[in-house]
Amino acid sequence: MWYQINWMVKGRKIKMSKIIEISSLQKKYGSKTVLDNISLSFEKGTIVGLLGPNGCGKTSLIKIIAGLINDYRGKVTIDGNIPNEYTKSLISYLPEKTYLSENNKAEYALDFFEDFYADFDRKKAEEMFKQFKLDPQQKIKSMSKGMQEKVQLILVMSRKAKVYLLDEPLGGLDPASRKAMLDIILNNYSEDSLVLLSTHLINDVERIFDRVIMIGESKVLIDDTVDNIRQTTGKSVEGLFEEVFKC
Amino acid sequence: MSSDFSSNIPIYIQIMNDVKLKIVSGEWEAGKRLQSVRELAVEFSVNPNTMQRALSELERDELLYTERTSGRYVSQDQSKILKARDQMAEEYTDNYYNSMLKLGYKKEEIVYVVSNKLDGKREEDKNE
Amino acid sequence: MLRKLLKYEIKDTARVIPFFYLIAMFFAVMALVAKQLNLGWLTGTSSFILILVGIAVVIITFVVVVMRFYKNLYSNEGYLMFTLPVKPQLLLASKTIVAFTWIVISFVVAIVAICVSLYGFGVNGTMLAEIMSEFEKYGLEKVIYFLIPMILLSILYLLAQIFFSITVANRPAFYGMGAASAFLVFLATYVILQIVQSVLTIFVPFSIELNLVGNVSASLSTKNMLGSLLENINGLTPTNITIGLSGYVFVVIMICVLFYLIGRMMNRKVSLR
Numbered sequence: 001m002w003y004q005i006n007w008m009v010k011g012r013k014i015k016m017s018k019i020i021e022i023s024s025l026q027k028k029y030g031s032k033t034v035l036d037n038i039s040l041s042f043e044k045g046t047i048v049g050l051l052g053p054n055g056c057g058k059t060s061l062i063k064i065i066a067g068l069i070n071d072y073r074g075k076v077t078i079d080g081n082i083p084n085e086y087t088k089s090l091i092s093y094l095p096e097k098t099y100l101s102e103n104n105k106a107e108y109a110l111d112f113f114e115d116f117y118a119d120f121d122r123k124k125a126e127e128m129f130k131q132f133k134l135d136p137q138q139k140i141k142s143m144s145k146g147m148q149e150k151v152q153l154i155l156v157m158s159r160k161a162k163v164y165l166l167d168e169p170l171g172g173l174d175p176a177s178r179k180a181m182l183d184i185i186l187n188n189y190s191e192d193s194l195v196l197l198s199t200h201l202i203n204d205v206e207r208i209f210d211r212v213i214m215i216g217e218s219k220v221l222i223d224d225t226v227d228n229i230r231q232t233t234g235k236s237v238e239g240l241f242e243e244v245f246k247c
Numbered sequence: 248m249s250s251d252f253s254s255n256i257p258i259y260i261q262i263m264n265d266v267k268l269k270i271v272s273g274e275w276e277a278g279k280r281l282q283s284v285r286e287l288a289v290e291f292s293v294n295p296n297t298m299q300r301a302l303s304e305l306e307r308d309e310l311l312y313t314e315r316t317s318g319r320y321v322s323q324d325q326s327k328i329l330k331a332r333d334q335m336a337e338e339y340t341d342n343y344y345n346s347m348l349k350l351g352y353k354k355e356e357i358v359y360v361v362s363n364k365l366d367g368k369r370e371e372d373k374n375e
Numbered sequence: 376m377l378r379k380l381l382k383y384e385i386k387d388t389a390r391v392i393p394f395f396y397l398i399a400m401f402f403a404v405m406a407l408v409a410k411q412l413n414l415g416w417l418t419g420t421s422s423f424i425l426i427l428v429g430i431a432v433v434i435i436t437f438v439v440v441v442m443r444f445y446k447n448l449y450s451n452e453g454y455l456m457f458t459l460p461v462k463p464q465l466l467l468a469s470k471t472i473v474a475f476t477w478i479v480i481s482f483v484v485a486i487v488a489i490c491v492s493l494y495g496f497g498v499n500g501t502m503l504a505e506i507m508s509e510f511e512k513y514g515l516e517k518v519i520y521f522l523i524p525m526i527l528l529s530i531l532y533l534l535a536q537i538f539f540s541i542t543v544a545n546r547p548a549f550y551g552m553g554a555a556s557a558f559l560v561f562l563a564t565y566v567i568l569q570i571v572q573s574v575l576t577i578f579v580p581f582s583i584e585l586n587l588v589g590n591v592s593a594s595l596s597t598k599n600m601l602g603s604l605l606e607n608i609n610g611l612t613p614t615n616i617t618i619g620l621s622g623y624v625f626v627v628i629m630i631c632v633l634f635y636l637i638g639r640m641m642n643r644k645v646s647l648r
Contacts, residue, residue: 029547047294063647066458070643071547089460099454101387101447115379116459179292186289207258207293227257227297234255 017044019162019194020065025074027060034060036218038074044162045191047208050198051241052215058198059096061215062165065196066093079162089117092161096168098148102141106151110136113155124188125158132180146173153181157188164189166197170204178204202238212237214244262291262301270310270321271332281311281319376461380469387447391439392477399428399488406495422495429488436481440474441537445557449545453647463641467634471534478530525623532626535633536564542637545647568629576622577601583618 020042027035034057042048050058063069064076067083078087100109106129113120129136132150140148153169166185170178178201186208189195199205206212206226214222221244222229226237233240269275281287284302288295302319305311309327313319322328347357402425409417448456448466456466540561543549549556577600600619 046296068454068457068647085460085462088458091458093454093458095451095454097451097454099451101452103390104387112383115382116376116461182292183289186285186292186295189285189295191295207297210294210296226294227259227300230255230257236255 018042019044019079020196021075021077022061022065023075025061025064025072025076027064027069027072033218035072035215038215038218038220040213040220040223042163042194042196044194046210047185047189047195047197049202049205049209049212049237050196050215051200051202051212051237052198053245054200057215057218059167062093062167062196062198065163066091066165089119090162091165092117092156092159092163093165094152094156094167094169096171098140098145098152100140100148100152100155103139105137105139106134106143107136109140109151109155113159117159119160120155121158121160125154128154128158128184146177149173150177150181153184157184160190160193162193164193164195164197166195168199169197170199170201175204182208202241203236206237209237214241216245258293259297259300259304262293262298263304265291266301266305267310267331267335271328271335275321277321277325277328278323279321280317281321283318377465377469380461380465381473384443384469384473388439388443388473388477392436392481395428395432395435396481396484399425399432399484402428403488403491406491410495418495422492425488425492425495429485429492432488433478433481433485436477440470440477440534441541444470444474444538445541448641449541449647457641457647464638467538467638467641471531471538471634474534475531478534479527482526482530528623528626528630532630535630535637536568537561539633539637540564542640546640572622572625575625576619577604579619579621581619581621581624583620 018041020040022038022040025035025038026033034055038061050061052058060069064072065078065083067088070083076083079090081087100106101112110122110125113125114122126136129151132154134143134147134151134154140151143151149169149172153166156164156166164185169185170181173181182205185195185197197205197209209226211225212222212229213220222240229235229237229240235243266275275281281302282290284299285295287302288298291298302311306313306319308331309324310322310331311319312322344357347360352360402421406418406421406425409421446452447470457463459466541557544552544557544560549560552559582600600617
């Protein structure tokens with residue numbers, strides 16, 4: 001379990017449990033290609049960072065896995081299935097935007113998640129609400145952006161999903177809140193799940209990644225473990241990122 | 248936090264050093280039972296696999312040991328802990344020495360500076 | 376899953392629509408009370424307002440359910456709805472069922488409101504009975520059996536076209552056009568479908584023939600409307616009126632086609648901004 005990642009370091013090949021497999025993925029918006037013949041696979045029990053300039057590539061990749069974008073070329077499977085209502089039950093998705101019904105209270109969202117997701121742990125979510133001083137009786141639209149983001153992250157991480165897709169979960173938060181969010185992610189992570197997190201705040205988040213993938217100009221530019229990167233390039237991930245994406 | 252991590256050293260090694268420090272300084276007493284890997288990962292705010300790797304390395308260095316049914320413990324072998332402490336002390340000393348050399352101090356001057364410092368510390372202790 | 380979707384659909388729309396039913400009820404009660412107390416001016420005024428409220432209730436209901444469809448699926452909430460572990464067709468079904476139900480209820484409320492206001496204006500039971508017996512003389516009360524399904528179908532048809540237009544307007548190809556695109560698509564869809572429907576109704580030889588001599592009777596026939604219309608235009612006294620039925624068949628087919636297309640588009644081509 002914990003040794004799943006070590007094969008890359010010790011050179012031993014252990015059978016991986018691949019939860020997501022992507023081959024020859026191509027996505028275009030009109031004439032603009034944002035993902036060009038991408039092939040990747042992801043194992044359970046890892047936290048993977050998806051890095052790249054703010055544009056279309058990494059968000060499109062996440063949306064395709066989440067089942068929000070359906071016109072693409074190539075093969076994407078989650079637990080062996082193409083994106084459909086079954087894979088949606090395995091995936092806990094956190095978009096960049098506030099996707100909760102804003103006219104309703106946070107409690108409404110708790111009810112909603114409990115109703116539609118069998119793997120939702122309501123008690124855990126309620127405890128985390130308390131911990132972060134979030135009032136379930138408060139309407140979403142009256143909460144600050146930071147509070148809304150925390151509510152959403154708590155809801156998403158309170159599911160025992162196989163895949164957590166977090167699209168920029170830390171944007172717009174002060175450092176203390178960011179640390180709190182990272183703690184939530186680490187606390188709720190399990191070795192049966194994959195966490196795929198896209199961010200541009202690399203400095204804060206590097207320490208929680210096993211592996212980072214950098215996507216630029218519609219291709220995978222870097223795909224390696226954090227430790228390997230440090231050992232072979234002598235740079236932190238952020239340092240490498242700056243080098244790879246220097247204008 | 249992350250700014251504590253210098254860029255070119257793998258994170259697991261830095262975690263190892265942090266843990267070693269806790270053991271060597273006695274903050275984690277000999278024979279103490281460690282929390283689970285996940286709890287430690289949250290405490291140090293790092294990836295659980297990274298934490299696991301650091302702990303495994305420390306086990307190889309015999310500063311930690313695992314009892315299959317009950318978990319991980321700090322070593323009870325004082326000689327190992329003292330040896331680790333000595334190693335860290337030597338590292339710190341090396342670093343200090345090299346830093347002072349860079350400042351332009353000569354060996355005798357360095358001895359003088361250190362000796363003065365220690366005298367000053369002794370005075371402080373007397374006055375407490 | 377459908378039940379759960381219906382539950383939330385009802386929850387969210389029930390916060391707004393019944394409010395207007397209450398307003399209608401308020402004016403209805405006012406008109407009735409004023410009538411009892413013989414306050415002519417109040418009766419007249421409240422009856423008048425009641426008619427307006429009745430019409431407004433239907434319009435507002437339409438607006439609410441259409442806005443709900445758009446907001447819940449194609450604004451930020453869509454990120455949640457389209458990642459639920461349900462087939463998008465179920466999302467469509469739950470919204471259609473609830474929207475249709477509210478509109479029908481609103482129609483009923485409007486009709487009741489109009490009846491009450493007619494009463495307020497002095498139309499009473501005996502007048503109604505007279506009108507009804509006139510209808511029965513011609514056997515026209517059977518028209519009700521025909522009218523109600525037609526109205527229900529029309530509501531469903533209109534909903535289908537509106538939902539279709541909104542879904543089409545949210546395809547990637549339409550991003551540049553902004554909010555007006557849904558309206559334009561609707562206009563285009565509505566006009567085209569109307570034209571096709573009219574052409575079919577007139578030219579396809581499948582119709583109802585109404586015999587106007589003596590007892591009015593109706594029978595299915597394979598004449599097309601064109602002949603009957605030409606007769607009328609030529610000034611011959613019509614003994615028969617032919618009403619094309621293929622238009623209605625077309626409506627039923629198009630309802631199925633439209634919903635099928637919406638379902639397919641939700642599955643494949645919709646991309647949220």
